[in-house]
Amino acid sequence: MQISKNFVLHEFERSMVAERKNINNKAGSGEIKNITELCYNVLEKVRIKFDEKPVRILSGLRTLELNRAIGSSDNSQHISAKAVDFEIPKVSNLAVAIYISTYLSFDQLILEYWKNDSKDINQGWIHVSYDSEETNRKQVLTFDGKSYTNGLPDTKWSGGQLIN
Numbered sequence: 001m002q003i004s005k006n007f008v009l010h011e012f013e014r015s016m017v018a019e020r021k022n023i024n025n026k027a028g029s030g031e032i033k034n035i036t037e038l039c040y041n042v043l044e045k046v047r048i049k050f051d052e053k054p055v056r057i058l059s060g061l062r063t064l065e066l067n068r069a070i071g072s073s074d075n076s077q078h079i080s081a082k083a084v085d086f087e088i089p090k091v092s093n094l095a096v097a098i099y100i101s102t103y104l105s106f107d108q109l110i111l112e113y114w115k116n117d118s119k120d121i122n123q124g125w126i127h128v129s130y131d132s133e134e135t136n137r138k139q140v141l142t143f144d145g146k147s148y149t150n151g152l153p154d155t156k157w158s159g160g161q162l163i164n
């Protein structure tokens, strides 16, 4: 099922853990509506900004059963499909996070598994959620695998190129 120009529903339902544990991870109409909001308000805009490079969805919907199976909290926005984890291969997750935090409407943005001393532009991924234009909190956090800090890390440049 096509959700928007460049995204299909299956990308948001697909989960290796769900497959392995035989967990049903299918979206209902409410979840499909939330995924659609994410696609139109965030993911399609990100795709345009970063030269139409493919956006790789790592985790979208997680039914309560799946979310518990991977040890995530019961109040995760993935359960209602309001949140998505993604990356654009070979594009700095920090650059993508800066774009979202500056130009887009969103509820919560987390730069996940970020190490300040790493020069790997592919490290970690982006978690972003969308609630509604009226209720989005625009909360921005960085998570290093242990703790959360406010905002995003500083950019580092070398030879005119972003290196983190």
Ligand SMILES: [Zn+2]
Pocket (backbone or CB within 6 Å): 059, 078, 083, 084, 085, 127, 128
């Ligand atoms: Zn997430």
